[in-house]
Amino acid sequence: xxxxxxxxxxxxxxxxxxxxxxxxxxNISLDVRKGEFTGIVGPSGSGKTTxxxxxxxxxxxxxxxxxxxxxxxxxxxxxESAALRSRHFGFIxxxxxxxxxxxxxxxxxxxxxxxxxxxxxxxxxxxxALEWVGLMDKIKSRPAQLSGxxxxxxxxxxxxxxxxxxxxxxxxxxxxxxxxxxxxxxxMQRLNSELGTTFIFSTHDQKVINxxxxxxxxxxxxxxxxxxxxxx
Amino acid sequence: xxxxPQMMLLKLxxxxxxxNGKRSLINMVILAIVLVGMIWMMAMxxxxxxxxxxxxxxxxxxxxxxxxxxxxxxxxxxWDKSHAPLSRELMNAIAADEAVPILLxxxxxxxxxxxxxxxxxGIPADQKLLKLPxxxxxxxxxxxxxxxxxxxxxxxxxxxxxxxxxxxxxxASGAYDALDLQVVTVMKSPVPSVDGGAxxxxxxxxxxxxxxxxxxxxxxxxxxxxGSLADRDxxxxxxxxxxxxxxxxxxxxxxxxxxxxxxxxxxxxxxIFDTQVLSLFMRRKEIGTLVALGMTxxxxxxxxxxxxxxxxxxxxxxxxxxxxxxxLYFALHGWSMPPEYDSFxxxxxxxxxxxxxxxxxxxxxxxxxxxxxxxxxxxxxxRISRLKPTDALRGRGR
Numbered sequence: 001x002x003x004x005x006x007x008x009x010x011x012x013x014x015x016x017x018x019x020x021x022x023x024x025x026x027n028i029s030l031d032v033r034k035g036e037f038t039g040i041v042g043p044s045g046s047g048k049t050t051x052x053x054x055x056x057x058x059x060x061x062x063x064x065x066x067x068x069x070x071x072x073x074x075x076x077x078x079x080e081s082a083a084l085r086s087r088h089f090g091f092i093x094x095x096x097x098x099x100x101x102x103x104x105x106x107x108x109x110x111x112x113x114x115x116x117x118x119x120x121x122x123x124x125x126x127x128x129a130l131e132w133v134g135l136m137d138k139i140k141s142r143p144a145q146l147s148g149x150x151x152x153x154x155x156x157x158x159x160x161x162x163x164x165x166x167x168x169x170x171x172x173x174x175x176x177x178x179x180x181x182x183x184x185x186x187x188m189q190r191l192n193s194e195l196g197t198t199f200i201f202s203t204h205d206q207k208v209i210n211x212x213x214x215x216x217x218x219x220x221x222x223x224x225x226x227x228x229x230x231x232x
Numbered sequence: 233x234x235x236x237p238q239m240m241l242l243k244l245x246x247x248x249x250x251x252n253g254k255r256s257l258i259n260m261v262i263l264a265i266v267l268v269g270m271i272w273m274m275a276m277x278x279x280x281x282x283x284x285x286x287x288x289x290x291x292x293x294x295x296x297x298x299x300x301x302x303x304x305x306x307x308x309x310x311w312d313k314s315h316a317p318l319s320r321e322l323m324n325a326i327a328a329d330e331a332v333p334i335l336l337x338x339x340x341x342x343x344x345x346x347x348x349x350x351x352x353x354g355i356p357a358d359q360k361l362l363k364l365p366x367x368x369x370x371x372x373x374x375x376x377x378x379x380x381x382x383x384x385x386x387x388x389x390x391x392x393x394x395x396x397x398x399x400x401x402x403x404a405s406g407a408y409d410a411l412d413l414q415v416v417t418v419m420k421s422p423v424p425s426v427d428g429g430a431x432x433x434x435x436x437x438x439x440x441x442x443x444x445x446x447x448x449x450x451x452x453x454x455x456x457x458x459g460s461l462a463d464r465d466x467x468x469x470x471x472x473x474x475x476x477x478x479x480x481x482x483x484x485x486x487x488x489x490x491x492x493x494x495x496x497x498x499x500x501x502x503x504i505f506d507t508q509v510l511s512l513f514m515r516r517k518e519i520g521t522l523v524a525l526g527m528t529x530x531x532x533x534x535x536x537x538x539x540x541x542x543x544x545x546x547x548x549x550x551x552x553x554x555x556x557x558x559x560l561y562f563a564l565h566g567w568s569m570p571p572e573y574d575s576f577x578x579x580x581x582x583x584x585x586x587x588x589x590x591x592x593x594x595x596x597x598x599x600x601x602x603x604x605x606x607x608x609x610x611x612x613x614x615r616i617s618r619l620k621p622t623d624a625l626r627g628r629g630r
Binding site for chain 2: 053083087091095099100102111114115158
């Protein structure tokens with residue numbers, strides 16, 4: 001099927017420790033298709049973030065195969081890997097990871113500068129992204145002047161501004177209260193349905209899980225279950 | 233304006249260092265002080281060398297010298313033997329004020345009952361090539377031979393204008409003769425070798441006492457072209473040769489000063505290095521984010537190196553504010569050395585030293601600072617290439 005974005009076969013990942021290798025992911029096999037709103041859920045230390053990092057080409061597997069957008073992650077050079085992230089991936093982090101010295105506008109504009117997009121197209125895209133997340137009134141604010149929820153909305157705008165094929169969100173609601181969490185999730189769900197962007201979450205937050213269309217449960221680095229909970 | 237990725241890096245780097253507040257300001261001020269100090273020091277040595285060369289030319293060796301082939305300025309025993317007759321060509325050059333003959337002889341003087349060895353130098357009273365006030369040597373109405381001495385010698389001998397003393401010297405046949413001298417002028421010369429241990433008298437009088445008519449030991453030239461008059465009696469010494477010892481002396485002093493400034497540069501670079509190391513440690517999460525957003529680690533290294541280099545850019549601005557008034561002051565008012573420097577035997581320091589700042593001097597100072605700042609900024613960033621993005625995103629890794 002040509003709508004498969006992520007294809008993983010028998011993938012393992014282990015980390016060296018003082019007492020030998022620690023297996024973080026064991027024999028993972030799964031596919032993620034275009035437009036999915038999927039969550040990798042499980043307790044702390046189950047390997048969620050490790051899996052998300054490998055999908056996002058920030059890390060590589062120890063064995064097995066993984067291809068994202070048809071590209072084998074472990075075969076990419078650093079430059080190719082950076083280009084893949086820059087063009088096709090959006091990242092949302094638990095701690096927002098905004099550039100503190102940039103304004104909201106500049107933070108959202110940043111990924112487009114890496115893509116060398118021209119000024120006019122850049123401006124249109126940034127305004128559109130900020131409208132999606134409802135932060136047009138905070139355009140000149142710095143991250144330090146925003147609440148946690150607003151920061152995460154800026155992070156979503158930054159991830160979405162280039163309309164990536166895949167958004168990887170690592171515990172996006174972990175630092176937010178319920179109201180902000182639901183607001184964020186509503187926004188992402190809307191973007192998923194309106195733009196068809198694929199979202200993969202790493203979470204153990206029940207509020208997030210309630211929004212997911214597919215839940216991949218990891219326990220001790222293994223896929224314990226993989227369920228479609230809502231029709232796409 | 234279209235913003236290129238390079239401009240974006242520059243803007244981000246600029247924002248980052250300005251966001252560092254006082255820590256950045258301290259780095260910039262330290263760099264600015266070192267930069268201003270370095271330019272000041274290099275300008276001082278440049279001006280000293282220039283001043284020494286100019287003053288030695290004006291007071292001692294003109295545009296070159298013809299030396300009698302046996303003359304050795306460091307061997308007083310050679311002075312009695314080192315003299316030669318002046319050729320017709322040389323006489324013509326002297327008559328045209330393009331050359332000045334000087335006859336040298338060892339002598340002993342007896343001021344106030346004391347005895348001291350000196351070098352007596354006979355020079356035409358009407359010469360115009362050197363700045364020596366030789367016109368005073370014409371006046372001999374008192375019955376004494378007029379003599380010029382420098383302030384340093386006058387101080388050592390405790391004699392003053394108008395004092396008289398006897399001088400004993402050998403003539404061409406080796407017989408001793410004497411001359412009663414009267415000091416007509418105590419001159420202040422910026423060139424110590426014109427002053428120390430030298431007594432200047434009229435050439436004709438010295439030639440007469442020495443029974444060496446129409447002879448000289450050295451000939452000061454007003455034009456290096458006259459160096460071609462060198463023959464088997466005379467050897468030509470160019471200005472470069474004559475200044476070689478002075479240049480060596482300046483270089484030696486310069487090396488000493490550079491060790492000190494090297495230390496200052498090292499301390500300034502240590503501040504940058506330390507800031508960079510701390511910055512890399514504190515901003516690991518940011519590094520991870522930049523990589524996640526699609527920056528290559530090479531670009532992140534470039535960003536951090538740029539931040540270090542921007543300290544220098546700001547330091548140049550601060551240095552201009554601090555340095556330009558200082559540089560102007562030393563260019564306009566100069567730097568007067570303490571009087572003790574007169575006895576140091578170094579040309580170019582006994583008069584007020586006015587500084588000049590050639591562009592190549594400023595450029596070389598900037599290049600030295602640019603290279604060292606780049607090195608101190610770049611070296612710590614090499615850690616970035618060893619940092620795993622996943623660790624960086626979690627604020628881990630070293």
